[in-house]
Amino acid sequence: MNMTDTLDRAAVGAERKKSPASVQVVASPGGVHAWLVEEHAVPLLALEFAFVGGASQDPAERPGVANMLSGMLDEGAGPYDSDAFQTQLADHAIELRFSADRDAFRGSLKTLVSHLPKAVELLRLALNEARLEPEAIARVRGQIEAGLRHDASNPDVLAMRAFNETAFAGHPYGRSVRGSLDSVAAINRDDLSAFRAGVLARDNLHVAAVGAVSADVLGTLLDDAFGDLPQASDLTQVSQIELQGQGVRRVVEVDTPQSVVRFGAPGVARHDPDYMAAYIANHILGGGVFSARLFREVREKRGLAYGVSSALYPMRHAAMFFGGTATKNERVAESIEVISAEIARMGAEGPDEDEVRLARQYLIGSYALHFDTSSKIAGQLLHLSLEKMGVDYIDRRNDLVASVTREDVRRAAARIFDASKLLVVTAGKPVGLTGQG
Known part of the structure; x- marks a missing residue:
């Protein structure tokens, strides 16, 4: 190691010892685990969570199921139809979002601590009791199809799609997360329900929380939000793959x-x-x-x-x-x-x-x-x-x-x-x- 390298390491030594967050591991009474950074300066809670699986669990003939489900979970759940569910979110200033990528089905919740009970109730309902009603399915399908039509002439999207199809031919990674016009048109309620039943479970759940809650309070919230999910997922095995098309x-x-x-x-x-x-x-x-x-x-x-x-x-x-x-x-x-x-x-x-x-x-x-x-x-x-x-x-x-x-x-x-x-x-x-x- 030369002198310049030694001085460099000494100069950054103090900086690299600073930890930007102190993390606690929380286990709920029901066995749901989360990573928590407790921060009481602002009365907010940010919750990020993901279920391992994502679009790689889409049926081979119907890519786009995970993506469509992510757009359906807040379109009515439990006693609330779509409009009522969105009204509950807006009236309590709750941000609840879902998304899907290749490897995970994700969710995000942000709320004032004073509205935590309502936020957790709505999250639990979305995960467990989403209505998946025909009108909502048709509306979300239409939104996805409009985006796919727009993408048909978008060079960024077309380049990425062609890259994935070549790099991961015959593998779930080679399929579009959003699906195609044909596959999205074919997705039905049974497809959405089957994906939810197979992927949204406690054994493949990861949770991270930051905000004005203690570990004990978060433990209770975890059971309230996720405790009704199935214990075991039913994931389709996805093989490892090396990038194909090398030199193409x-x-x-x-x-x-x-x-x-x-x-x-x-x-x-x-x-x-x-x-x-x-x-x-x-x-x-x-x-x-x-x-x-x-x-x-x-x-x-x-x-x-x-x-x-x-x-x-x-x-x-x-x-x-x-x-x-x-x-x-x-x-x-x-x-x-x-x-x-x-x-x-x-x-x-x-x-x-x-x-x-x-x-x-x-x-x-x-x-x-x-x-x-x-x-x-x-x-x-x-x-x-x-x-x-x-x-x-x-x-x-x-x-x-x-x-x-x-x-x-x-x-x-x-x-x-x-x-x-x-x-x-x-x-x-x-x-x-x-x-x-």
């Missing part, structure tokens, strides 16, 4: 003056020993900051695009390095060439000492920004719970970043940055590019 160049024709480019390759799993080093390597390459190599080469030096970035995506059943940009049709080929060259250079040479030092400083110093609101804290806690990172990860994380050496980053970069493995999908009318349509 695919073009989706869209009549637009600007093309969208998406690129990716195999990444590293979240619990891989090289993950943090790979995370730093990606930050240096394309981590969304002005100092990133891709930003400098693509935007600053050549003016090829307004922005370009990359990230690691360690999903539950796949690990991916992924990035993208958008540029004029005439400059797409050059942009892809520059991006590929920078990825190849990072893989072959790795970063220099200054790049690693500055990356560590930035990642350590900016970590607290993920915890500056109750909702952000709850979201971060839920993410860490889902990733099985341990309740002490927040305290350990900056030390993990600081311990990464240049050699660690070079080793990880060599693993994941190989331009020959890039799957590249372009949506638009790129000049001089050909590929599978």
Whole structure:
């Protein structure tokens, strides 16, 4: 370790010892677990929760079920029809939302502590007694279909869809979370009920809470909100998959003056020993900051695009390095060439000492920004719970970043940055590019 590296670690030492949140593990009398940050400065509670499963549990022939159900749970439940349920939320200033991604069915509740009993009642009803009435199903279906029709000419959506279909062919990740016009039209009440019965259960539930409640109070709330759910989920097994289509160049024709480019390759799993080093390597390459190599080469030096970035995506059943940009049709080929060259250079040479030092400083110093609101804290806690990172990860994380050496980053970069493995999908009318349509 050189003197500069030693001084750098000493300078950030005090910063990385600061914990942005003190986390308690709460177990309700009924056995529902949650992570809690108790904060009484403001009389609010932010609750984030997720059921492992998500759109990967959609029937293969009917993608979009999880997404549609997420739009149905607050469309009437228990004694309240849709209008009455929404009125109850509005009258008590309660925010209740549901969503679905590939790996989880998610929910979010935000309320004043004075309205906690009503908020918990409405959450319990939505999860257990959603009416799923024909009129509401038709209304939500219509909203989804309108969005899908709009997306039919959206190059961002088309590029992402084509990328997933190629990268994860034959796998649930290859299907659209929102489904298609045909699949959404076919979804019925039985599909929604079956998904709810199989996925919304206590054994695959993760909960994070931030706000003005004690552990004892939260324990009671957890049972009130989630205690009536089935104990055991019934999930369809989803296989692990490595990104397919490596080396493929695919073009989706869209009549637009600007093309969208998406690129990716195999990444590293979240619990891989090289993950943090790979995370730093990606930050240096394309981590969304002005100092990133891709930003400098693509935007600053050549003016090829307004922005370009990359990230690691360690999903539950796949690990991916992924990035993208958008540029004029005439400059797409050059942009892809520059991006590929920078990825190849990072893989072959790795970063220099200054790049690693500055990356560590930035990642350590900016970590607290993920915890500056109750909702952000709850979201971060839920993410860490889902990733099985341990309740002490927040305290350990900056030390993990600081311990990464240049050699660690070079080793990880060599693993994941190989331009020959890039799957590249372009949506638009790129000049001089050909590929599978």
